[in-house]
Amino acid sequence: MNGQDYYIPAAAMATALAFKLPALRHNWRDPLLRSVCALLTLAGSVFTFAAPPTIEAVNRWTGIPNFSAPLVYCLITAFSAACLVLIVNWRGGPPEQTRRVSRRWILGYAAVIVMLTLLFSLGEAPQERLRDFDTYYAGTPFMRELIALYLLAHNVAAFVMVAMCWRWSLQVRGWLRVGLMIIVVGYLFNLSYDATKMTAVVARWSGHDLDWLSTSVAPPVASLGALVSAVGFVLPLVCQRLSDSMRNWATYRRLGTLWHEVRTAGPEGAPGVRMAWWSAAELRMIQRESDIHDGFLHLGPYFDQGHRDEALSRALAAGADEETARAVADASMVAAAVRARSADPEGRVIGASEEGAPQAADGPRDLVRISRALRNSPVVAEFRRQASLAAL
Known part of the structure; x- marks a missing residue:
């Protein structure tokens, strides 16, 4: 995938965020709206900073070879937490319980981000790798643990999202159920992304070369998963708004x-x-x-x-x-x-x-x-x- 393949979805996320910002300014205390905006911000950031041209530019600006690697991994980890927090707030429930569960996810993934930063500072990755950092440094001390940790954190979030959305979809009807099922499909793609990445990394650990899974298969699968998941998040909100508008127009006419x-x-x-x-x-x-x-x-x-x-x-x-x-x-x-x-x-x-x-x-x-x-x-x-x- 080239830079354009990353920047187009990043621009789409930025456009969606621009439409949400006025509402956020007027309803800052709304946890669901804050979660949506955080999700869009982090999703756009992941696509922007994961693009090879951006990776190269960040490494050059910081003067640290492969500095982009932990940056992207931290953004992916934060995005995983944002997805979980959004689902928790979207589903609703007692406010105190919602805040408590959201806080636990945030603190847990914040700890993962701290660990990723620490592992990168302890390890050595002198050779800049724009596309195959995961497999190239799969056997390097501390880099190995960094790669495994970010994949594990992303995998846990994907499994939890699939389980939560699937259970919730069995309890609701209409556009919400359709949206939740689409999110499940999107996160199945994310699980496929994790599977291809892990397979390539484990192959390196065992002395085999399946790097093409990480460099050629995983990125488009991740992009497709993000696109499908975004549709799942947006569709119920848009359709509910359209439904409410049509119902209001009908009442107005009647x-x-x-x-x-x-x-x-x-x-x-x-x-x-x-x-x-x-x-x-x-x-x-x-x-x-x-x-x-x-x-x-x-x-x-x-x-x-x-x-x-x-x-x-x-x-x-x-x-x-x-x-x-x-x-x-x-x-x-x-x-x-x-x-x-x-x-x-x-x-x-x-x-x-x-x-x-x-x-x-x-x-x-x-x-x-x-x-x-x-x-x-x-x-x-x-x-x-x-x-x-x-x-x-």
Whole structure:
């Protein structure tokens, strides 16, 4: 693999990190967001510093032959810890337990990084090796232990990730399960990377030459594993966001009938706050709910509990279930109140109570039911007709 093969995934990680940084700045205390950003940073760093041109440049800048080797190994070790911490925070649980488990992984892999640094300082690696450091120095004292330690640490992290993600995937459904299964596949590639590296190193220990496994097979396997794992981490988050956005847009549209019904109830028929075309679906939905509740407040003196009770009885008599009947009753009361408000432009109705106002106990879903009843219910249509005749 040449430098470009490393720098392209590094650039992809940097781009993803750039999109996450604004959210991190506003939500620094979010452990999941911090874990994601740490993972992207370390993943990009691993690809950047593992590229042969970077290895050569770092060795030249430091003046220490093979200084890049422990640097890359330490970054890989830190990346392994970041993956484990991300999964722990992503899965959630009691905050104290999550922090305790995350702290243990961080401290454990920090100790490995210290040991890698110490072993490199104790050993000797005078001959610069840009691509085959692992196999070239597989039999050198201290370098041998350094190579074995970083491979063991990476292997442990890969095994734990596969086990954790597999068990978790059996407990969940939807895009989260798909993402976890993809992560499992990605870490199976990482285990293959470890297997090829270890095979080449052990072959050196036994006097054989299988260096091509380490130099030609392992790097593309590692890149593929990182790419697949990244897709697994990102896919559930992206798809969940898209799903939430589509659900918010659907709720926003379904509230349209109710919003149009009550929007003229405010002072001088004020339609509410204008939203920019680029406003998020969630913000638009919340604003529409707010407009509806403002309309209910202005309609309060005109709500008639008698209308609601009568409409509820009619809906139940027509065979509607309890939930639908309540929505029809609220919608009928709203429709009648709107016409009563229109017939009283000077606002002479005073002293009425707001006890009869629709109560959206189930949040936007109740408002959606009322909006649907306004659009489809014959009971509501009849109350609207009667209220219009009474206003004449």
